[in-house]
Amino acid sequence: xxxxxxxxxxxxxxxxxxxxxxxxxxxxxxxxxxxxxxxxxxxxxxxxxxxxxxxxxxxxxxxxxxxxxxxxxxxxxxxxxxxxxxxxxxxxxxxxxxxxxxxxxxxxxxxxxxxxxxxxxxxxxxxxxxxxxxxxxxxxxxxxxxxxxxxxxxxxxxxxxxxxxxxxxxxxxxxxxxxxxxxxxxxxxxxxxxxxxxxxxxxxxxxxxxxxxxxxxxxxxxxxxxxxxxxxxxxxxxxxxxxxxxxxxxxxxxxxxxxxxxxxxxxxxxxxxxxxxxxxxxxxxxxxxxxxxxxxxxxxxxxxxxxxxxxxxxxxxxxxxxxxxxxxxxxxxxxxxxxxxxxxxxxxxxxxxxxxxxxxxxxxxxxxxxxxxxxxxxxxxxxxxxxxxxxxxxxxxxxxxxxxxxxxxxxxxxxxxxxxxxxxxxxxxxxxxxxxxxxxxxxxxxxxxxxxxxxxxxxxxxxxxxxxxxxxxxxxxxxxxxxxxxxxxxxxxxxxxxxxxxxxxxxxxxxxxxxx
Amino acid sequence: xxxxxxxxxxxxxxxxxxxxxxxxxxxxxxxxxxxxxxxxxxxxxxxxxxxxxxxxxxxxxxxxxxxxxxxxxxxxxxxxxxxxxxxxxxxxxxxxxxxxxxxxxxxxxxxxxxxxxxxxxxxxxxxxxxxxxxxxxxxxxxxxxxxxxxxxxxxxxxxxxxxxxxxxxxxxxxxxxxxxxxxxxxxxxxxxxxxxxxxxxxxxxxxxxxxxxxxxxxxxxxxxxxxxxxxxxxxxxxxxxxxxxxxxxxxxxxxxxxxxxxxxxxxxxxxxxxxxxxxxxxxxxxxxxxxxxxxxxxxxxxxxxxxxxxxxxxxxxxxxxxxxxxxxxxxxxxxxxxxxxxxxxxxxxxxxxxxxxxxxxxxxxxxxxxxxxxxxx
Ligand SMILES: [Cu+2]
Numbered sequence: 001x002x003x004x005x006x007x008x009x010x011x012x013x014x015x016x017x018x019x020x021x022x023x024x025x026x027x028x029x030x031x032x033x034x035x036x037x038x039x040x041x042x043x044x045x046x047x048x049x050x051x052x053x054x055x056x057x058x059x060x061x062x063x064x065x066x067x068x069x070x071x072x073x074x075x076x077x078x079x080x081x082x083x084x085x086x087x088x089x090x091x092x093x094x095x096x097x098x099x100x101x102x103x104x105x106x107x108x109x110x111x112x113x114x115x116x117x118x119x120x121x122x123x124x125x126x127x128x129x130x131x132x133x134x135x136x137x138x139x140x141x142x143x144x145x146x147x148x149x150x151x152x153x154x155x156x157x158x159x160x161x162x163x164x165x166x167x168x169x170x171x172x173x174x175x176x177x178x179x180x181x182x183x184x185x186x187x188x189x190x191x192x193x194x195x196x197x198x199x200x201x202x203x204x205x206x207x208x209x210x211x212x213x214x215x216x217x218x219x220x221x222x223x224x225x226x227x228x229x230x231x232x233x234x235x236x237x238x239x240x241x242x243x244x245x246x247x248x249x250x251x252x253x254x255x256x257x258x259x260x261x262x263x264x265x266x267x268x269x270x271x272x273x274x275x276x277x278x279x280x281x282x283x284x285x286x287x288x289x290x291x292x293x294x295x296x297x298x299x300x301x302x303x304x305x306x307x308x309x310x311x312x313x314x315x316x317x318x319x320x321x322x323x324x325x326x327x328x329x330x331x332x333x334x335x336x337x338x339x340x341x342x343x344x345x346x347x348x349x350x351x352x353x354x355x356x357x358x359x360x361x362x363x364x365x366x367x368x369x370x371x372x373x374x375x376x377x378x379x380x381x382x383x384x385x386x387x388x389x390x391x392x393x394x395x396x397x398x399x400x401x402x403x404x405x406x407x408x409x410x411x412x413x414x415x416x417x418x419x420x421x422x423x424x425x426x427x428x429x430x431x432x433x434x435x436x437x438x439x440x441x442x443x444x445x446x447x448x449x450x451x452x453x454x455x456x457x458x459x460x461x462x463x464x465x466x467x468x469x470x471x472x473x474x475x476x477x478x479x480x481x482x483x484x485x486x487x488x489x490x491x492x493x494x495x496x497x498x499x500x501x502x503x504x505x506x507x508x509x510x511x512x513x514x515x516x
Numbered sequence: 517x518x519x520x521x522x523x524x525x526x527x528x529x530x531x532x533x534x535x536x537x538x539x540x541x542x543x544x545x546x547x548x549x550x551x552x553x554x555x556x557x558x559x560x561x562x563x564x565x566x567x568x569x570x571x572x573x574x575x576x577x578x579x580x581x582x583x584x585x586x587x588x589x590x591x592x593x594x595x596x597x598x599x600x601x602x603x604x605x606x607x608x609x610x611x612x613x614x615x616x617x618x619x620x621x622x623x624x625x626x627x628x629x630x631x632x633x634x635x636x637x638x639x640x641x642x643x644x645x646x647x648x649x650x651x652x653x654x655x656x657x658x659x660x661x662x663x664x665x666x667x668x669x670x671x672x673x674x675x676x677x678x679x680x681x682x683x684x685x686x687x688x689x690x691x692x693x694x695x696x697x698x699x700x701x702x703x704x705x706x707x708x709x710x711x712x713x714x715x716x717x718x719x720x721x722x723x724x725x726x727x728x729x730x731x732x733x734x735x736x737x738x739x740x741x742x743x744x745x746x747x748x749x750x751x752x753x754x755x756x757x758x759x760x761x762x763x764x765x766x767x768x769x770x771x772x773x774x775x776x777x778x779x780x781x782x783x784x785x786x787x788x789x790x791x792x793x794x795x796x797x798x799x800x801x802x803x804x805x806x807x808x809x810x811x812x813x814x815x816x817x818x819x820x821x822x823x824x825x826x827x828x829x830x831x832x833x834x835x836x837x838x839x840x841x842x843x844x845x846x847x848x849x850x851x852x853x854x855x856x857x858x859x860x861x862x863x864x865x866x867x868x869x870x871x872x873x874x875x876x877x878x879x880x881x882x883x884x885x886x887x888x889x890x891x892x893x
Contacts, residue, residue, distance in 0.1 A: 335592060436550045437551065448689050
């Protein structure tokens, strides 16, 4: 078996290899993570003290907007697709993705979409400054000219995601090795299968929303303008019909990664495999019928507010099942705490905190006080940073030896973990207090009573941001060399990926393995 | 390990958890929890918040306690061999049903509170709050009193980029306005929210009202304050550049103070109408014009009239110097491009005053005096 492949830039431009494409996705995601992170640093610098010291209010708004868009569409989603590319074929015993050429295309759209999105910042009138949720009419009638480029970028990102999702579904449903029945698939594969269906269902809805924006802006329609018979609130319904499942698109693969890691380091199989699969499916289903809990204050009929409250809090049940399952998996295991396990355990704790505040936000009457405050900011950063991003980092440490053939520096990995975990809590925990005390989100300046916690939060933010440069260093160091990894890497991990050599050869499973 | 020893361990873990809660009391000066409300419904919301907070805290302590116990005791370095148990229909049934029961416990008070919040019937006073980029307009529908409420002058000066002014020295920084709304205590006040441009949200934490102000639609909400005092809030929906700078201030006063205030407002409105008929001195127009300018024009055209960025200078501009007065008035009333029409916000006196001011300030020195009678709407 030869690893024949073009070399240099051509290898990466024309590659149809799932491992190469996975690598591209992961590097793109990390780059965008740093870009979005730099914007977060600007935000925290401005908010460090009361008064306007660093940027003007309009630029501040475009920073919060771009930070959100870049982290969601540029960092977290592509990172998860990168994991899927690398791991799904190896986990199900397939030689590659089902549609390798489309795979190439779905990646290479991304850098162009990302560049177009970032370029809006340099256009006349400034970049989008209407929040990552881009509510009309602030994003239509009252938006800068660059908004049309933003719309185009979102369309391209959507194409990429849909193609990626089609590819993952086709791979999982058609390319499993003999004997790899659905209920034998690793949980990471399951979570991605369900995520891919979510993507196919909701990305077109987002495309619809931005297309309506485009025609409202340029072709005289009035979907979102009451003056022409439309309704600004329609935008929010359409957006959140996409936006709520989108949250699960980012977190379900994270559940999958953590469900791979915890059993390995507890040396004990996942407590309830089947119930984890069903819980994932239940969360995915519920994600379609709860969207309006993001918009309790728009003035819905009381019956709708009650319905969306009840449906929303129901999500706590399958989510609790997941947390209980991880707990029961650790219980009476023989745990060790290598870096991936540390991140996974922190994920269980901190994601659960985000889940608790999510439950609080789901109750409409209480949400009237929490809505659009820093309490919400704290909530979704616990879910997305200490949730999704922590799982991504855990996954990188877990599979990096398999990808590179070298062990990462365990000491530095642990240092990275402790620095990040402490600073991230200094960064986001005080934001709960700020929100409850009445600080609205998306403001560049605030009343004096919010000064102390904002200062604290900014310090945590700078420390967390700097810690991620250490991560970059650790990854590069590991690629360049280090202690050679064994095929199994860890102490007896489950899964086909550990049956191939480290680093994984360019082509794996050209003859399908037999699963008992 | 024996059962009693296990219990002891769990007990000490719980205590450790409680100690971690202690800083809450140490930090008593800082606000850590939801702002208590001065309305009955607001207090219900607060109580509901506390119920859920306690439930998740207890669940959190239990679940985290179990995990921490496991992290301490079930490690390889302690020489344990991993158990092999997995799947248990009973356990899985129990841990699915328990969260469900907790949710039902939360849903009952939540439903009650929500129904109370949404009952806007039998109100005593109705105030229409209209969001503008970036100020609030209030209209008392029962008495016809109508005014705009802007960020107060001291905050507005200190909040400019690199203003050199210390916000810590401004009283109620960013939470004060020039014209607060005044309502009587113990009366059901209905707030109708709508908008003139983008979506805003009218929020006063202590009154426990947060409702979106949506252009083309009217939303209803209400409060009945049980304590007199001044309650401050902010716009809660991102509404563009100065979203952070359009606060809301509500003065809750006694019935008699309220009727005094109403009478004063009505008289001021009548005076303004009378003022439109008389001839004003240049000095009076300039003084008034300066005030109007600071409140309405300065954010974009700057204090020195030199503008900046996309905003044109008034200093030495054709419109404000050699151009005809009528065109200048017309521009102020109808707006142009990014500039909103001020015709609905400024009365004839204010418009005449600000045009006079702009034609004579910043070294424009045209000597023009514009009388309210020249302003036709
Ligand atoms: Cu506003």
